[in-house]
Amino acid sequence: MQTARINKELEVFIAGVGATQSLLMAFYSFYERKKDYRNLLLCLFFVAITIRLAKSILWVYLDSTPIWVINFGFMAHAVSGPALFLYALHFLFPRKWSWFNLLHFLPGVLLLLSITTLSLDGFWYAGGYTSLLFHQISYSFLGLILLGVHFFSKRSTPLTHSHIIWILSLLIGTAVFQFLYFSNYILGITPYLLGPIIYLPFIYFLAFLLFKNPSLLKYNPSKKHQNIKLSERELNAHVKQLNLLMQEQKLFLDPNCTLNKVGKALKLPSYLVSYIVNNGIGKSFPDFLNGYRIEEAKQKLLHPDYAHIKIANIAYDCGFNSLSSFNSFFKKTENTTPSKFRDNHS
Incomplete structure (x- = not known):
């Protein structure tokens, strides 16, 4: 696994700012929920990414990080993909919430229940982390497929130009973020903290879109x-x-x-x-x-x-x-x- 080659303090600062902004986006999404479960899914996604970024910082710079903290970060990683996928699904194809959707979070729940027992050598390095990365990249791929189906389907609910930019940025930006973790561990071609570093301009761009158009979280097609x-x-x-x-x-x-x-x-x-x-x-x-x-x-x-x-x-x-x-x-x-x-x- 490669690590980033830039200044240590600068790495921490960039990743920390990205995590902080992600947490603010989570609070904003929760504030705008107003009985719209989609915004709760978006809140869950941003919280999960915040925890994942915090875990990445601790992983690189704090050797004495407790194993349960590491596992908690991996659990959040497992939740981020399904949360965004379900948000995109109900954003692009509005429908009633089904409790069967909670099955998408089953891997995250199992990881949470095992938070104090899973070890690095006995689980994560033995295929657990590889499975997690493939799990997340699959959800990113499914989200992009949803986007393509929506654009080419004549029966899709119409989106405004602003909403197209919003969901397009959210799905593509997250797919890049997930792929950078994948390419670090599976392919070995990118530094470990490149994902958190790239996430910073992405999350600020999303914040800019919301600042310019707060109605992005109030999308309710007729x-x-x-x-x-x-x-x-x-x-x-x-x-x-x-x-x-x-x-x-x-x-x-x-x-x-x-x-x-x-x-x-x-x-x-x-x-x-x-x-x-x-x-x-x-x-x-x-x-x-x-x-x-x-x-x-x-x-x-x-x-x-x-x-x-x-x-x-x-x-x-x-x-x-x-x-x-x-x-x-x-x-x-x-x-x-x-x-x-x-x-x-x-």
């Missing part, structure tokens, strides 16, 4: 979406009709534009408009509206008649409720600020 059956031709026709409406009536200029208002203009139910935007255009409804608002703002910023108009006034005229949200979305889509955009094209 049951009506699950009953919608539109052919690709019909969906494309509705998308064309929706875009034509926006171009001609410019409903997006209304800062209080809602799905209901757009639905009335199209003579369609609001849930169907939501489905068309999510699946036909691949955006959330707010992102869809703001996309049109940004294009309108760009035209005004470039037009000579608006050369002396304040950017804030242009933002409000284009349907934004605040200058900060306008600046944020403008920079996100154009990779520059509105003022620089105007200066560069003047």
